[in-house]
Amino acid sequence: xxxxxxxxFTITINDTQCVAFRGETVxxxxxxxxxxxxxxxxxxxxxxxxxxxxCLVEVEGQRRMQPGCAWIVQPGMVVHxxxxxxxxxxxxxxxxxxxxxxLDESGLxxxxxxxxQLRQLCETIEPxxxxxxxxxxxxxxxxxNPYIEFNPDLCILCARCTRYCDExxxxxxxxxxxxxxxxxxxxxxxxxxxxTTCELCGGCIDTCPTGALIEKKAPRNLxxxxxxxxxxxxxxxGVGCQLDLHVAEDRVxxxxxxxxxxxLNDGNLCVKGRFAYDFIHHQDRITEPLIRDANGQLxxxxxxxxxxxxxxxxxxxxxxxxxxxxxxxxxxxxxxxxNYLMQKLSRAxxxxxxxxxxxxx
Amino acid sequence: xxxxxDEIRDSEMMFVIGSNTTEAHPIIAMEMKRARQRGAKLVVxxxxxxxxxxxxxIHLQLKPGTDVWLLQAMANVIIEEGLVDQKFIDQHTExxxxxxxxxxxxxxxxxxxxxxxRAEDIRQAARWYGTTRHAGIYYTLGITEHTHGTxxxxxxxxxxxxxxxxxxxxxxxxxxRGQNNVQGANDAGATPIFYPGxxxxxxxxxxxxxxxAWGVPLSPDNGLNLNVMxxxxxxxxxxxxxVMGEDIVISEPNVSKVEAGLNQCEFxxxxxxxxxxxxxxxxxILPGACFAEKDGVFTNSDRRIQRVRKAVDPPGNARADWRIxxxxxxxxxxxxxxxxxxxxVFAEYASLTPKIAGVSYERMEKNIQGLQWPCPDPDHPGTxxxxxxxxxxxxxxxxxxxxxxxxxxxxxxxxxxxxxxxTLYHYNSATQTRxxxxxxxxxxxxxxxxxxxDAKRLGxxxxxxxxxxxxxxxxQAEAWVSPRVRRGCVWxxxxxxxxxxxxxxxxxxxxxxxxxxxxVCAVRVEKIQQPVEA
Numbered sequence: 001x002x003x004x005x006x007x008x009f010t011i012t013i014n015d016t017q018c019v020a021f022r023g024e025t026v027x028x029x030x031x032x033x034x035x036x037x038x039x040x041x042x043x044x045x046x047x048x049x050x051x052x053x054x055c056l057v058e059v060e061g062q063r064r065m066q067p068g069c070a071w072i073v074q075p076g077m078v079v080h081x082x083x084x085x086x087x088x089x090x091x092x093x094x095x096x097x098x099x100x101x102x103l104d105e106s107g108l109x110x111x112x113x114x115x116x117q118l119r120q121l122c123e124t125i126e127p128x129x130x131x132x133x134x135x136x137x138x139x140x141x142x143x144x145n146p147y148i149e150f151n152p153d154l155c156i157l158c159a160r161c162t163r164y165c166d167e168x169x170x171x172x173x174x175x176x177x178x179x180x181x182x183x184x185x186x187x188x189x190x191x192x193x194x195x196t197t198c199e200l201c202g203g204c205i206d207t208c209p210t211g212a213l214i215e216k217k218a219p220r221n222l223x224x225x226x227x228x229x230x231x232x233x234x235x236x237x238g239v240g241c242q243l244d245l246h247v248a249e250d251r252v253x254x255x256x257x258x259x260x261x262x263x264l265n266d267g268n269l270c271v272k273g274r275f276a277y278d279f280i281h282h283q284d285r286i287t288e289p290l291i292r293d294a295n296g297q298l299x300x301x302x303x304x305x306x307x308x309x310x311x312x313x314x315x316x317x318x319x320x321x322x323x324x325x326x327x328x329x330x331x332x333x334x335x336x337x338x339n340y341l342m343q344k345l346s347r348a349x350x351x352x353x354x355x356x357x358x359x360x361x
Numbered sequence: 362x363x364x365x366x367d368e369i370r371d372s373e374m375m376f377v378i379g380s381n382t383t384e385a386h387p388i389i390a391m392e393m394k395r396a397r398q399r400g401a402k403l404v405v406x407x408x409x410x411x412x413x414x415x416x417x418x419i420h421l422q423l424k425p426g427t428d429v430w431l432l433q434a435m436a437n438v439i440i441e442e443g444l445v446d447q448k449f450i451d452q453h454t455e456x457x458x459x460x461x462x463x464x465x466x467x468x469x470x471x472x473x474x475x476x477x478x479r480a481e482d483i484r485q486a487a488r489w490y491g492t493t494r495h496a497g498i499y500y501t502l503g504i505t506e507h508t509h510g511t512x513x514x515x516x517x518x519x520x521x522x523x524x525x526x527x528x529x530x531x532x533x534x535x536x537x538r539g540q541n542n543v544q545g546a547n548d549a550g551a552t553p554i555f556y557p558g559x560x561x562x563x564x565x566x567x568x569x570x571x572x573x574a575w576g577v578p579l580s581p582d583n584g585l586n587l588n589v590m591x592x593x594x595x596x597x598x599x600x601x602x603x604v605m606g607e608d609i610v611i612s613e614p615n616v617s618k619v620e621a622g623l624n625q626c627e628f629x630x631x632x633x634x635x636x637x638x639x640x641x642x643x644x645x646i647l648p649g650a651c652f653a654e655k656d657g658v659f660t661n662s663d664r665r666i667q668r669v670r671k672a673v674d675p676p677g678n679a680r681a682d683w684r685i686x687x688x689x690x691x692x693x694x695x696x697x698x699x700x701x702x703x704x705x706v707f708a709e710y711a712s713l714t715p716k717i718a719g720v721s722y723e724r725m726e727k728n729i730q731g732l733q734w735p736c737p738d739p740d741h742p743g744t745x746x747x748x749x750x751x752x753x754x755x756x757x758x759x760x761x762x763x764x765x766x767x768x769x770x771x772x773x774x775x776x777x778x779x780x781x782x783x784t785l786y787h788y789n790s791a792t793q794t795r796x797x798x799x800x801x802x803x804x805x806x807x808x809x810x811x812x813x814x815d816a817k818r819l820g821x822x823x824x825x826x827x828x829x830x831x832x833x834x835x836x837q838a839e840a841w842v843s844p845r846v847r848r849g850c851v852w853x854x855x856x857x858x859x860x861x862x863x864x865x866x867x868x869x870x871x872x873x874x875x876x877x878x879x880x881v882c883a884v885r886v887e888k889i890q891q892p893v894e895a
Contacts, residue, residue, distance in 0.1 A: 170391075228672075236793075237386050239388045240659060242667065251673060264365075264661075272786075276799070277797075279796045288678045313628035325601065327602040329604040332540035332542050334606050334649075334682055336707065337657045338683045340707075341686040347580065349577075351578075353580050
């Protein structure tokens, strides 16, 4: 239930008094107070897993360090998130992650087109050099789905993707499979995602902290291309999800959701909103006005000719048969302003209330 | 929607009827799944065993077109068992006595005979709905795409009113709108009976206001709705149409008649981003811009006005649609103002529309979650939950409804009931989604869901191409022998231009709204006889 409806009390984090609500976690209370506790496996849309151990904090009265993403606040609780013990823990933990991760020439976890939060964390420590882990983590080489790519060498097994697939999208197409260093993200029988219950929503990509899951369609050199992000509203169904269109060289090259909690879609998108953007730059787009000639063939025209032909054609019918022989079919796919202008065109310019759109269908 | 989308997660009960939410509104379905995982009850009423039905406490798998019986039987139980909110009824409604008398005959036992749903299930659903405070009704075109669509909506409204589920968080009456801006198009006055903001065309004072604003005399008569326009076009009375961003030859019911009408038209204009079935009839084609290529606003299902922002340029000489319309208005001799951008168009629209008078581009930049109308002045925060202080119209009338069967029922010649709809992977006429590899990989061609009993009787195997015929047309589809449909019922998507489901559907329309009966028509399914090899 909504934590803010619950009883409110005070806890202390790093010697600062913070507001907390009964039932919430240390990470949630810290975030509200502007105190950053690093995490990898935490996603506000998912039940706490405590899997990655990055968020361990010291809680007074507890002998061991505890995961802030799962530890429930109590009145008067005293928490420390930055201590020498925690520093030692992070150094060892991050070094262990690095020994089981693809590194670049600088020795850090590789950057990906979708960033890599593990890399950012490792930049904060002096790593201990450990022998690389032999992790025969299975890939799905035959997966011919067009959208979602999995690179097991970048997977840290935080299980955000599989938990998202279970708890949010609720289709359970992917799961953790195998044991020990062989554990991987798998489908039933390692089938292509197309042949599973997967609905290609791409939420697994969105929640993945390391870029082990990425969009197949997006260019790999997005960072170098230098994309601009443009916040807009999805053009498919009536939910009104907010999208960030990533633009490079006047093309939409990727679509993501704003972060969870920011807009009504709470970080989520469906297959159409996230992936079905190829139509924007498709070669079949109509790129110039067309007028049908005397032989019934469509011929390219200038805008002046096309506008003139349209006005003349509509005025001619109005003159011969009256304004109510005209029908204007506006579009529930177009903007509010365009619908306003279309009904103004119908009513004020041509004199008929015969204006509708597919709301009736 | 009377309520906001993010309220769904805190529901205690959801009654979803005539909405395949996981496919048609996936992100709203995620909120429903979240509520379900938090313990909310879920009742789904749908002739198909849709995905949501699999996780429901009760699935009322009614026969298509029998919604009035199901809903009045639920009302019957709520009244019989004293689960009504008498205080709400006394304070905010009128005509409850007449509805009590009307639904007295609609017992769950009789409803079981007609709808095919177990009387005990109807009782349980009614009890949960009547006794749960945060219980919302969610519906889509499964309710409205009938000749008795308005009656279905009245029945739902009666349930909401008699239980006082109005103005309550995570409750209310929630139609989920199908298109990105179908709410906004109606709000903006793209409707034959309303100026922007639902101001009546026939109201003299309203007309005078718009005449003063636009500087021309305006027609005092209601216009024709789309369904009637199509019929008048087929009769030869409508001589010209200007179609912007809709493929009417795919999406209207009984499309052969639409094609015949377009052939008779003296002048057809299409404003489109792709060639489609309708542009084949166009005398002039105007290349418009898609959502990523222009500025503006969309209004979603929960009345939330949100910005659309230009990210890239339109291809070639294509232009933003708002510019095209303004140019045509000027060429036709009207002094359309020289709007520098959609922002100024919106300001004019808002200045004439009290419901959104407080919304501006400046405010939308600050409110990244958008603003929900009514928002009558610049200091108003918007309205997530409607009717919080009682019904907006003051006293809400109950509506007496009599069950009327669908327009075309199955018979010996056409023994199966066809319903049509949308899938997760495609969108309407699919000019956009069929140009992307994922939807094509998942669903590349038209299909027909059919019960295994019917398939067996007809000798049809899963995956076989079959012929589907109604009184209006014949098409082919791949048979999907599916446990999802009732025996005697078949289901088909409407996305595929080469095998158009709407060649089959019935264009009989609802008396009030003109909405076509896409959900019920009679068809015959046949094997395609293979020519015998010599």
